[in-house]
Amino acid sequence: MIRVYFLLLCLLILSAEPLMAQEPDQSLRIELPFDWNKTSVEVIALPDSSLLIFSKTSSTWGSKATFNLNKYDANLKQVWSKALDIPSECEFIRYYTEAPYTYLALSGRKTEEYKFLQVHIPTGNLKLVEQEFKNIDSIYEYGVIQGNYFIIAHNSKDDNPVLLYLNPDHKEPQILPTLYDQRSSFSDLLIDKEHKRVDVVLTESNNRISRLQVKSFDVYGKLISNHFILQNGNRSLLNAEITPGDSTSKLLFGTFGTRDIRLNQGFFVADVASGVVNADFYDMLQLENFYKYMKPRREKRVRAREKARIKSGKEPLNQYRLLLHDLMPTPAGYLLAAEVYSPYSGGSVSTLNYPLLFPSSRRTEGYKRSHLVLLGFDRAGNLVWDNNFPMSEITTPTLTYAVEIAHTADEKIIIAYPDENKIFYQVIQGNTYQNEVSELELLRLDADEKIKDTYDPGVIRWYGSTFAAFGFKNKNNKSYSEEKVFYINKITF
Structure with missing residues (x-):
């Protein structure tokens, strides 16, 4: 049976110094009877301040796996529970939410078979769409608008990225027009529900220079507009995030480089409609806090050296690999965040600068971070502030987001990441x-x-300034017997 516990704060904390009183609140926790060796779990934050828990439990004796969906409200009380009758071979890929539905993408028995599970958030009513995509062996990203699917996938036949449109009632997917080759990759997919359109940012390169293309489609997959964002001088446009709105008001926030298009030299902001003509470029030296991850003396030396190189007409010596987070609208404008990383333990360097891009065929053993850079812009795209979050202790086996970011109504930014039975965080402004x-x-x-052990710790932003921390653990209880559970802590900053 699932147990819900209210963790009361003791009088000692209530009477502590003001700094201690600012510690995040952990008033709620649940533990589910899941064994890390048998069960995989996905925790999904929903727009009604609830959580959706997708679980798959496999049997060591080869019997059919069990799948379940459970919804918990903001107080971590169960709202509804659904058992799923799907094949044991199914694996969770990713999800997308368009209220009042959340859509789960699952792999099927065969490589080209996929299942999309439509979940009605209030009631838990389910609708399953089974689809075969010819020559598609991976789904990298997707979104849903008015029940229609826009899917970024990998075409195994020609080894190229591809953009698909699927109306589940028609069953036959459509390849949407764009330029496809091994040097093209997708940088952003934005579902703009308010304006009833889908915007896709495509990076195109010839291995020496890189440009961007922005394509907009209506909800039925019809092309509305197409814009090429051209190179500015020797600056190659590498990746970008796009804002919602009509074509005349859309902005691109992204990164640029020069000689080596795997490396980033700074950030840019551009009007989509006017291409690169009105772009503003910010190299790392222009950012007040970019080098703060260094010790003060080293930062001073690096800044002096880089300024001297630029003054003499040379390129900066320090250039970086950046993993862009999704652009976040804020009350004052927009927040752009990027994790600065490098591959480790030998092997070739992946060209992956964004989760939608495709890595090289050779693999590294992992990726280490130095810091997170944050840029705050106003609604017109003007840079207002920049900041830095140190990440020197973080490594990941694959190039995925290592930190979670949230913002509050009073313009505070919360950054958090898990490590064993702890959460490390900052609240910056x-x-x-x-x-x-x-x-x-x-x-x-x-x-x-x-x-005794903690496995797969995670943290996600839930709603407002509230996060959910979770993971598997083995523990000994009061009777000294071992329990294996999956925990979820509610943390409010």
């Missing part, structure tokens, strides 16, 4: 830099219980 990262130990159900 504007360009005020902090070199210390706070840590929060996740509260247990019983202070006397002994945690």
Whole structure:
């Protein structure tokens, strides 16, 4: 049986100093009887401040796997539960939410078979769409608008990225027009529900220079407009995020490089309609806090050296690989964040600068981060502030987001990442830099219980300034017997 615990704050914390009183609140926690060796779990934040838990439990004796969907409200109380009758071979790929539905993409028995599960958020009513995509062996990203699917996938026949349109009632997918070759990749897919359109940003290169193409489609896959965002001088446009709105008001926020298009030299903002003519470029030296991950003396030396190189007509020596996060609208404008990373343990360097791009065939052993750079813009695309979050201790085996970011109504930015039974975080505002990262130990159900192992810890932004921290753990309870559970902590900043 699922147990829900209210973790009451003790009088000692209530009477502590103001700094301690600012520690995030952990008032709720649940534990589910899931064994890490048998169960995989996905935690999905929903727009009504609830959580959707998708779980697959496999049997070690080869019997059919069980799939379940459970919805929990903001108080971590179960709202509804659904068992799914799908083949054991199905695996979760990713999800997309267009209220009042959340859509789960699942792999099928065969490589080209996929299932899309439509979940009605209030009631849990389900609709399953089964689809075969010829020559498609991977789905990288997708979105849904008015029940129609726009899918970025990989074509195994020619090894190229492809954009598909699917109306489930017609069953036959349509390849949408754009330029497809191995040097093309998708940088952004934006479902603009308000304006009833879908915008796609495509990166095109010849391995020496790179440009962007923005295509807009209506909800039925018909091309509305097409814009080429051309190179500016020796600056190659590498990746970009697009804002919602009509064609005359859309902005691109992205990165640029020069000689090596795998490396980023700075950021740019451009009007989609006018191409690169009105673009603003910001190299790393122009950012107040970009080099703050270094010690002060080193930062001073690097800045002096780079300024001297630029003054003499040379390129900056320090150029970076950046993993762009999705562009976040804020009350004042937009927030653009990028994780600065490098591959480690030998092997070739992946060209992956964004989750929608496709990595090289050779693999590295992992990726380490140095820091997170954050840029705050107003609604017109003017840079207002920049900041930096140190990430020197973080490595990931694949190039996926290592931190979660949220913003509040009073323009504070919350950054968090998990590590074992702790959450490391900062709450920043504007360009005020902090070199210390706070840590929060996740509260247990019983202070006397002994945690033996923690597996797959995670954290996601839930709603407002609230996050959900989760993972598997093995523990010994009061009776010294071992329990294997999946926990979810509610954390409010």
